[in-house]
Amino acid sequence: MPITKETEAEIIRLFHAERWLPHTIARQLHIHHSTVKRALQRNGIEPQRLHLRTSIADPYMGVIKSTLEKYPRITARRIWEMVRTRGYKGGYDHFADIVARYRPRPVEAFMRLRTLPGEQAQVDWAHFGTFKVGDAERRLLAFVMVLSWSRQIFLRFYPGASTTNFLNGHVEAFNFFNGVPREILFDNLKSAVLERAGSAIRFNPDLLELAAHYRFAPKPVAPARGNEKGRVERAIQYVRTSFFTARQWTDLDDLNKQALDWCTGIAAERRCPEDKSKTVAQAYREEQSLLLSLPANPFYTRERVEARVGKSPYVRFDLNDYSVSPHVVGKTVTVMADLNTVTVSYQGSVVAEHQRCFDKGRQLEDGDHIAALADQKRAGRKHRGFDELHHAAPSAKALLKATALRGASLGIVTKNLLHLLHLYGAAELEIAIQETLSCGSSHHSTVRQVLEQRRKNKGLAPPIHLSLPSHISAASTNIKPHSLAAYDNLTDKTKGD
Numbered sequence: 001m002p003i004t005k006e007t008e009a010e011i012i013r014l015f016h017a018e019r020w021l022p023h024t025i026a027r028q029l030h031i032h033h034s035t036v037k038r039a040l041q042r043n044g045i046e047p048q049r050l051h052l053r054t055s056i057a058d059p060y061m062g063v064i065k066s067t068l069e070k071y072p073r074i075t076a077r078r079i080w081e082m083v084r085t086r087g088y089k090g091g092y093d094h095f096a097d098i099v100a101r102y103r104p105r106p107v108e109a110f111m112r113l114r115t116l117p118g119e120q121a122q123v124d125w126a127h128f129g130t131f132k133v134g135d136a137e138r139r140l141l142a143f144v145m146v147l148s149w150s151r152q153i154f155l156r157f158y159p160g161a162s163t164t165n166f167l168n169g170h171v172e173a174f175n176f177f178n179g180v181p182r183e184i185l186f187d188n189l190k191s192a193v194l195e196r197a198g199s200a201i202r203f204n205p206d207l208l209e210l211a212a213h214y215r216f217a218p219k220p221v222a223p224a225r226g227n228e229k230g231r232v233e234r235a236i237q238y239v240r241t242s243f244f245t246a247r248q249w250t251d252l253d254d255l256n257k258q259a260l261d262w263c264t265g266i267a268a269e270r271r272c273p274e275d276k277s278k279t280v281a282q283a284y285r286e287e288q289s290l291l292l293s294l295p296a297n298p299f300y301t302r303e304r305v306e307a308r309v310g311k312s313p314y315v316r317f318d319l320n321d322y323s324v325s326p327h328v329v330g331k332t333v334t335v336m337a338d339l340n341t342v343t344v345s346y347q348g349s350v351v352a353e354h355q356r357c358f359d360k361g362r363q364l365e366d367g368d369h370i371a372a373l374a375d376q377k378r379a380g381r382k383h384r385g386f387d388e389l390h391h392a393a394p395s396a397k398a399l400l401k402a403t404a405l406r407g408a409s410l411g412i413v414t415k416n417l418l419h420l421l422h423l424y425g426a427a428e429l430e431i432a433i434q435e436t437l438s439c440g441s442s443h444h445s446t447v448r449q450v451l452e453q454r455r456k457n458k459g460l461a462p463p464i465h466l467s468l469p470s471h472i473s474a475a476s477t478n479i480k481p482h483s484l485a486a487y488d489n490l491t492d493k494t495k496g497d
Contacts (some may be wrong), residue, residue, distance in 0.1 A: 011040065056090050060088055063086065068099070080092050117150070121183075128140045131159075133159070136358060141157065150272060155259040155262065157255050168338070171210075180215065180293075187229060302338045333346045393417075399437060413444050417429070420447060428454065
């Protein structure tokens with residue numbers, strides 16, 4: 001609010017003569033404290049003094065300021081010793097705070113960096129919180145590349161800042177620009193720079209491979225020199241305010257489609273900072289012809305990890321289980337993944353390929369893998385049946401061989417022979433098989449007839465097959481019979497009546 005000259009004069013008097021603080025003056029004069037501060041600053045009061053109370057160091061401010069102006073790097077302790085000889089009685093800690101407020105801080109002047117068309121691009125990640133994919137919560141990051149001359153922006157969102165996503169962002173950007181700038185500026189992020197000691201830099205080898213493929217020079221900016229990549233910093237701020245704020249999207253594909261439309265639409269229609277007479281789109285059309293040509297084949301960006309398949313035919317990758325061929329159970333396989341597919345290989349052969357899932361705790365299966373596992377289980381049961389027959393009735397091997405020669409199903413014959421084994425016992429089955437073979441037959445029905453005839457000749461009833469649940473059959477069969485004395489008592493009582 002505006003104030004009169006009289007009020008402003010009273011503010012200055014109260015501040016200097018009465019040593020009142022701005023808030024005290026504001027309360028007494030019934031005006032806002034910011035109005036008091038502006039009035040004092042217009043009359044030459046330094047802003048930092050507006051927050052200070054009266055100090056015993058005030059009489060020595062002339063010595064402090066003149067010493068700092070002449071020797072800006074002198075230590076606070078040395079100035080403290082100087083004013084102590086002049087009568088200062090205060091302690092060092094509070095005095096050091098006073099010196100810090102008045103120590104001159106040189107303002108660094110930056111040259112405006114200019115680049116030629118097609119010469120440079122700047123790259124950085126931008127964090128945009130998280131998003132849900134089913135039960136999983138993924139980080140949402142934006143890969144931003146901006147051409148330094150035309151300011152054309154490429155924007156693509158990724159579920160994380162992995163090196164694979166970082167490299168894929170470059171490939172997509174080069175395809176979007178239909179060319180490659182001669183050099184690319186990076187911040188000192190791990191996807192680009194693994195270690196740095198001064199001018200000694202160890203680049204990420206994957207980035208160097210990408211740079212060699214597209215023939216650009218990677219250049220990290222100096223530490224604490226944000227002005228060197230100011231174009232991408234401003235582009236990220238522009239993405240936040242112009243694109244992402246209040247944006248509605250269903251999934252990552254939908255968000256990236258909207259981002260691409262924004263890059264070619266609203267972002268391209270703004271004025272070019274290098275030449276206000278052109279739009280970014282017009283400047284980009286001039287710059288595009290000066291970019292390096294794309295190589296004949298694109299760079300292959302896939303995440304590669306080694307994983308061990310456990311007892312079940314599944315391999316764990318990025319919070320989910322992917323089915324594999326049963327023959328690699330217990331082996332170490334190579335998992336390669338991009339944003340769309342997950343491929344599993346063993347010794348150079350692909351054993352599984354799935355659509356990638358960014359949810360968590362999911363089990364993704366291929367029908368062929370499950371069918372192969374079922375076949376393997378059936379084959380295992382068949383082999384176990386062969387082994388059981390071979391040990392119980394050695395002649396069964398000859399019978400099965402004869403069965404195979406006549407083209408009958410070995411599985412069906414084995415199943416029926418095992419049934420007969422459980423009904424009649426090993427000794428009887430061996431005798432019946434030998435008699436069957438001696439008659440020139442190889443049918444399991446003949447074996448059953450021999451067994452039934454032998455049991456009939458012995459005057460025994462046909463055996464009864466009881467199919468019991470597994471928890472009963474596995475339990476003890478020693479059952480204590482119930483006493484029938486109660487029934488005898490009932491019979492005797494009936495006779496008595």
